[in-house]
Amino acid sequence: MSKVDIVEVMNWRYATKLFDAEKKISTELWDEIEESLILTPSSFGLQPWKFIVITDQAVKERLLEHSWNQLQVTGCSHLVVLAAIKDLGEGDVERLIGDTHAKRGGDAAALEPYKGMMLGFLGHMNEEQKYAYARNQVYIALGQLMTTAAILEVDACPMEGIVPAKYDEILGLEGGRYTTVVACPMGYRSDDDKYASLAKIRYEKGDLIEHL
Amino acid sequence: MSKVDIVEVMNWRYATKLFDAEKKISTELWDEIEESLILTPSSFGLQPWKFIVITDQAVKERLLEHSWNQLQVTGCSHLVVLAAIKDLGEGDVERLIGDTHAKRGGDAAALEPYKGMMLGFLGHMNEEQKYAYARNQVYIALGQLMTTAAILEVDACPMEGIVPAKYDEILGLEGGRYTTVVACPMGYRSDDDKYASLAKIRYEKGDLIEHL
Numbered sequence: 001m002s003k004v005d006i007v008e009v010m011n012w013r014y015a016t017k018l019f020d021a022e023k024k025i026s027t028e029l030w031d032e033i034e035e036s037l038i039l040t041p042s043s044f045g046l047q048p049w050k051f052i053v054i055t056d057q058a059v060k061e062r063l064l065e066h067s068w069n070q071l072q073v074t075g076c077s078h079l080v081v082l083a084a085i086k087d088l089g090e091g092d093v094e095r096l097i098g099d100t101h102a103k104r105g106g107d108a109a110a111l112e113p114y115k116g117m118m119l120g121f122l123g124h125m126n127e128e129q130k131y132a133y134a135r136n137q138v139y140i141a142l143g144q145l146m147t148t149a150a151i152l153e154v155d156a157c158p159m160e161g162i163v164p165a166k167y168d169e170i171l172g173l174e175g176g177r178y179t180t181v182v183a184c185p186m187g188y189r190s191d192d193d194k195y196a197s198l199a200k201i202r203y204e205k206g207d208l209i210e211h212l
Numbered sequence: 213m214s215k216v217d218i219v220e221v222m223n224w225r226y227a228t229k230l231f232d233a234e235k236k237i238s239t240e241l242w243d244e245i246e247e248s249l250i251l252t253p254s255s256f257g258l259q260p261w262k263f264i265v266i267t268d269q270a271v272k273e274r275l276l277e278h279s280w281n282q283l284q285v286t287g288c289s290h291l292v293v294l295a296a297i298k299d300l301g302e303g304d305v306e307r308l309i310g311d312t313h314a315k316r317g318g319d320a321a322a323l324e325p326y327k328g329m330m331l332g333f334l335g336h337m338n339e340e341q342k343y344a345y346a347r348n349q350v351y352i353a354l355g356q357l358m359t360t361a362a363i364l365e366v367d368a369c370p371m372e373g374i375v376p377a378k379y380d381e382i383l384g385l386e387g388g389r390y391t392t393v394v395a396c397p398m399g400y401r402s403d404d405d406k407y408a409s410l411a412k413i414r415y416e417k418g419d420l421i422e423h424l
Contacts, residue, residue, distance in 0.1 A: 004216045006360050007244055010251035032219055038420050039222035041358060043372050045413050047420065054424045096413070103411045132344060139348045140370075143355020146253060148218050151363065158352070160255050171424065199315045201257050201308070208250050208259065212266045212383065 004151060011200060013150035016157045016185075018193035019075040025154055025187060030078060033186075036148040037080075040141040044118050046096055048088050048134035049141055050178045052171050054079040059170065066166035067183065072157045077187030081167060082142055083178040084134040087127065093118045138181045149186055159183040216363060223412060225362035228369045228397070230405035231287040237366055237399060242290060245398075248360040249292075252353040256330050258308055260300050260346035261353055262390045264383050266291040271382065278378035279395065284369045289399030293379060294354055295390040296346040299339065305330045350393045361398055371395040 025033070030053075037051060054060055060074045067073045085092065097115050101108050122130060142158060149156040160182050167173070167180035189196050202208075237245070249263060266272055272286045279285045297304065309327050313320050334342060354370060361368040372394050379385070379392035401408050414420075 004363055006363055007247045007251070010248050010356075010360075013253075015253060015257075034417060034421055035219045036222050038414055038417055039219070039412070040355065041225075041227060041370055043370070045227075047415055050420060050422065052422045052424060056424050059424050095415075099415065100413050103413055132347075135344075136348065136351045139351030140355040140358075143252065143352040143357075144222075144359050145355075146352075147356050147359040148222075151216055151218055158253055158255070200251070201312050201315055202250055203259055203307075203311065205246060205250055208261065209246055209263045209265060212264060212268050212271050 006151075009150045010147075012153075013146070013156070014196060014198075014200065016072060016155040016187075016189050016193060017195045018190040019072055019077070019155065019185065019187040020190040021075045023188035024077045029152060029154065033145070033148055033152065033154065037141060037145050040144040042137040042140060043133070044096070044121075045100075046088070046092060046118070046137070048085040048092065049138050050083045050085075051141070052081040052083065052173075054081065054171075062170050063162075063167060063183075066163040066170070067159065068161045070159060070161065072159065072185035073183070075187070075190075076157075076185030078185075080145065080184045080186060081171060082138045082145075082181050082184065083171075083173060084131065084138045084181050085177050086131050086134070086179050087177060088122060088130045088134050090119065090122075093122070135181055142182055142184060145184055154186055155189045156184055156186045159185065218363075221362045222359075224365075225358070225368070226408060226410075226412065228284060228367040228399075228401050228405060229407045230402040231284055231289070231367065231397065231399040232402040233287045235400040236289040241364060241366065245357070245360055245364065245366065249353060249357050252356040254349040254352060255345070256308070256333070257312075258300070258304055258330070258349070260297040260304065261350050262295045262297075263353070264293040264295065264385075266293065266383075274382050275374075275379060275395075278375040278382070279371065280373045282371060282373065284371065284397040285395070287399070287402075288369075288397030290397075292357065292396045292398060293383060293392055294350045294357075294394050294396065295385060296343065296350045296393050297389050298343050298346070298391050299389060300334060300342045300346050302331065302334075305334070347393055354394055354396060357396055366398055367401045368396055368398045371397065 064073050164180040276285050376392040
């Protein structure tokens with residue numbers, strides 16, 4: 001594990017406004033980004049998400065008008081759409097328990113308390129709360145995705161200004177268990193993106209962090 | 213910017229169950245982690261958050277019983293509590309616009325469309341939606357914090373199993389604009405933490421990622 005200047009990396013990144021449409025992320029690098037993305041931690045390890053990676057230009061074009069015409073959608077190399085499970089439930093708990101047992105072996109009965117804890121937790125939530133909970137996890141994945149990208153010197157732009165219902169329709173999620181939460185176009189900044197050199201706006205550390 | 217094997221890093225990290233209470237994160241390294249944390253991107257750049265960093269053992273002890281007695285709370289080196297603004301509003305937009313103008317200079321009038329866009333966006337949300345929106349941003353920060361920690365070879369354990377109202381009380385947030393969302397004990401894994409060597413449970417890439 002080599003040392004990296006994480007503050008330099010985080011200062012290098014910015015919400016890219018203009019991508020160089022000619023520069024594509026290599027297959028090898030993209031595999032690495034995907035690996036990191038699916039390794040994102042989630043509450044209980046439930047991974048209540050799906051990620052749709054779009055490189056098909058025609059699909060990007062269709063999404064553009066449902067993205068307030070933000071040109072990153074079509075100009076990027078890879079458009080990632082992060083989706084959450086709408087109705088997290090017992091089946092998801094069973095799936096996780098099954099996978100845990102398959103990978104770690106041991107006595108299946110030993111996983112019962114863990115299973116009970118998850119079921120109890122979800123059992124106390126209504127549909128809206130379950131979806132909010134899954135959405136929150138998706139934002140962890142967004143954070144991990146953006147940080148990973150920056151470390152690999154790949155540009156990204158988190159994008160909440162999209163119409164999730166239209167995305168769902170175009171991506172074939174409609175009627176299923178997953179729904180679009182947020183998008184993240186990724187690629188390489190254009191030399192013409194004047195936003196790259198603007199001062200970063202962050203409040204003072206003393207205003208954001210308290211020590212006890 | 214040096215290269216780092218991000219997949220190796222993400223495989224190295226895990227939700228630490230047992231910290232080595234004797235091993236503390238150095239001041240220098242902690243400064244780096246805080247810098248990275250406050251550089252987290254947020255929607256519109258609004259940074260609707262506050263981070264409380266607790267090293268005072270007495271405060272950690274008081275939080276323990278409101279954390280399902282998860283011993284990471286007291287055993288960690290630094291306990292980070294991530295809080296969100298409950299009632300995001302016009303004042304927050306003004307603050308961001310003011311800071312942007314202060315740091316980037318130029319014509320203040322040029323920022324009016326940006327301001328109008330944010331006010332319009334927030335104006336369409338009810339109180340609950342505003343809080344959910346701020347919460348989502350906090351989860352990006354959690355993602356960035358955990359990824360940063362792993363890169364710096366610091367252990368962490370995201371923790372949703374806490375009682376936010378009690379945390380607010382103990383941390384002096386009660387009655388204010390910020391409320392506890394999630395906690396993240398950080399430090400160094402104990403040699404006795406058997407969870408460190410367990411197989412990581414993640415679904416197959418093909419089940420989590422779709423390509424279009």
